[in-house]
Amino acid sequence: MKTDVFISGGGIGGLCLALKLAKNGVDVTVAERLPGPSPIYKGELLQPKSLEIFSDLQVLNQIMDHGHKIENLQLQELNSQYKRLNESILYYTHLPSDTPYAVMIHHEKLKELIRKRAGNFPNFHYLKGTVCERIEGQTAYVKNRETKKESMIESTFIIGAEGRTSVTRDRMGITVEEETYNHHFLTVTFPRPDSLTEGKIISNDHAFLGLFPLPDNQVRSVYLIPAGEFKKLRKEPISTFHQLYINMCPELDGYVQHIESWKPIQLMVPQRYHIDTYTQNHLALLGDAAHTVHPMAGEGMNMAIQDADVLGELLSDMFKQERLSTVNLEWFPKVRRSRVTYQLFISHLSALAYSYPYKTIRWLRGNGVKRMEKDPILHFKQMLNVSGLGVWKETIVDRMVMAGLLPLRDENATSNKREKRFTREEDYPWKVGRGTLQ
Ligand SMILES: Cc1cc2nc3c(=O)[nH]c(=O)nc-3n(C[C@H](O)[C@H](O)[C@H](O)COP(=O)(O)OP(=O)(O)OC[C@H]3O[C@@H](n4cnc5c(N)ncnc54)[C@H](O)[C@@H]3O)c2cc1C
Structure with a gap:
């Protein structure tokens, strides 16, 4: 053939x-x-x-x-007793695209x-x-x-x-x-409450749960565990797993119990x-x-x-x-x-931000994300960089704004959003000019 x-x-x-x-x-x-x-x-x-x-x-x-369309990501930070400390929302809808959203x-x-x-x-x-x-x-x-x-x-x-x-x-x-990393993820899909329609990341100083709604009223979840812990965890009754999820997100009570055994729960090794x-x-x-x-x-x-x-x-x-x-x-x-x-x-940095069980890291993360939500440049850069539409790298000034060492900037700071997208010439540079291909 x-x-x-x-x-x-x-x-x-x-x-x-x-x-x-x-x-x-x-x-x-x-x-x-x-x-x-x-x-x-x-x-x-x-x-x-x-x-x-x-x-x-x-x-x-x-x-x-x-x-299932996702227009924003909600990032919740909890304290060690699972009480909410703060919530930030990052919007795909700020992006200069005909498809300013993600889809599950x-x-x-x-x-x-x-x-x-x-x-x-x-x-x-x-x-x-x-x-x-x-x-x-x-x-x-x-x-x-x-x-x-x-x-x-x-x-x-x-x-x-x-x-x-x-x-x-x-x-x-x-x-x-x-x-490799110091952590693994458990991942599984199960029915979701109607209220869960956007992406959600919930974390505290010792746990991380990501929830991403799928069509058919389902949700894909990822739960971070220390590397090597799965073997031990699997020996526990499945109710232990349910409780880990309910601690982080009480709305999942009555839903996560649809997972009746450890069998459908998959281990993801980053x-x-x-x-x-x-x-x-x-x-x-x-x-x-x-x-x-x-x-x-x-x-x-x-x-x-x-x-x-x-x-x-x-x-x-x-x-x-x-x-x-x-x-x-x-x-x-x-x-x-x-x-x-x-x-x-950027994926590696996000991994580091969520993979160490220290209160200081939780505090830095919670504050940093809150400032990212409020500062138009940080917010736009974050969403642009994950979207694949363009790359606008973070600078020292951005990091200082995020750390609270410099003040938040005003809305006009991102008026040139379209210019930050990759152009067609950057995506397919051999098309520029004649006879580029040999
Ligand atoms: C368990 C797991 C969970 C993941 N979860 C996420 C997630 O939540 N979010 C995310 O963004 N990414 C996730 N990823 C990563 C994402 O799925 C991959 O990056 C993506 O699928 C890569 O696509 P690919 O086509 O390069 O490779 P693959 O999707 O791996 O496809 C490769 C295909 O090639 C076939 N194949 C292999 N060898 C041969 C051969 N010799 N001959 C013929 N066929 C062959 C395989 O059967 C397979 O179908 C996950 C990956 C894994 C493994």
């Missing part, structure tokens, strides 16, 4: 890339190891930039039909919608239950896990989108150095790595195969989608202009690497 682009891995990154290529007339083949939906929780929060990408891919309406959607539903949209194009080929076993030159060797049938797929470009364990990355001879190069000859890596991020800021899935958008546009232009030199692939890391580095950094 021959194809223009072979994608190893039909996760969110691989599918977004495939849809973009198929829509632009490139022949694309995806091999996905799993035969059907995965029972494992993965990213479910779509940030505004990803929503803009889905709008371009003409799949946003379907996503909105199956998603079940991960497998999102993949299904993208696959369905891509299926409208005859040049999209999806091989489910098919594992990419190895790559030699321009050829990928794949095997259907049920029939055990092996086949060869020849292609001009091969993209590794296999997530954390990547055959393509191995083929490129790249190893990753994972950084990691961080970022490889030095995303491309090698005709090979490229995207999403978790290239970088993985602490989940605190909800960026992992969005980074995979944003990688796919840039790489997809680049490959589409290369085929359209018949400029197939592998040198052109370098535009992909040129655009994405520094953005990813910054997103890894």
Whole structure:
């Protein structure tokens, strides 16, 4: 079998890339190891930039039909006895975008919608239950896990989108150095009270609970535990787990009890790595195969989608202009690497802010977030940087305002919001001027 682009891995990154290529007339083949939906929780929060990408891919309406819109994030700080100390609200609606909100959607539903949209194009080929076993030159060797049938797929470009364990990355001879954290997360979905419609992060000096409403009156939750604690915790009756949640958020009483055993509760082990190069000859890596991020800021899935958008546009232009030199692939890391580095950094900072059980840290965090809510520059920077729409880095002055060493600024300070967005030229710089591609 021959194809223009072979994608190893039909996760969110691989599918977004495939849809973009198929829509632009490139022949694309995806091999996905799993035969059907995965029972494992993965990213479910779509940030505004990803929503803009889905709008371009003409799949946003379907996503909105199956998603839950989130316009703000409520950050509550409690004392050690779970009494509320303060609450701050950060708004996506301040962002300069046609989609100034986030959307929660079940991960497998999102993949299904993208696959369905891509299926409208005859040049999209999806091989489910098919594992990419190895790559030699321009050829990928794949095997259907049920029939055990092996086949060869020849292609001009091969993209590794296999997530954390990547055959393509191995083929490129790249190893990753994972950084781990002092904490893990328990994550589980259950029915939610009607009042819980926005994102909520509740913390005190020894606990952290994140609540993100899903459609169908459900909520995805993440609860921070010290690394290694899960084994011990699982020996307790499930009512211990219920009580941890109810302590932090009494409104969950009567809802969290729908979790009747430890079985559906998944352990999430945060990691961080970022490889030095995303491309090698005709090979490229995207999403978790290239970088993985602490989940605190909800960026992992969005980074995979944003990688796919840039790489997809680049490959589409290369085929359209018949400029197939592998040198052109370098535009992909040129655009994405520094953005990813910054997103890894802000996710890491958020992780640090919530992962140490000290009252001083709680106090600094509570005050800092309160000032972030009130200061228009800090507020806007925070939401812009997590949204993926742009990067406006924090300065020493910002940090001093946050710490209360300098006064809050006035509203006019962010009048130039649109200018802080990435432009089309910054997203796809090879389009600027003629003959840029070789
Ligand atoms: C348990 C867990 C919870 C998470 N929760 C969050 C969250 O709350 N928020 C957030 O933003 N991010 C979260 N993430 C991260 C987020 O889901 C990922 O960043 C995102 O899914 C990355 O997309 P991807 O397409 O690069 O990789 P993946 O989603 O991992 O997809 C890779 C796909 O490739 C397939 N594959 C692998 N090897 C092969 C092969 N050799 N041949 C064929 N197919 C192959 C796999 O079956 C899989 O379907 C979580 C991740 C995990 C693991």
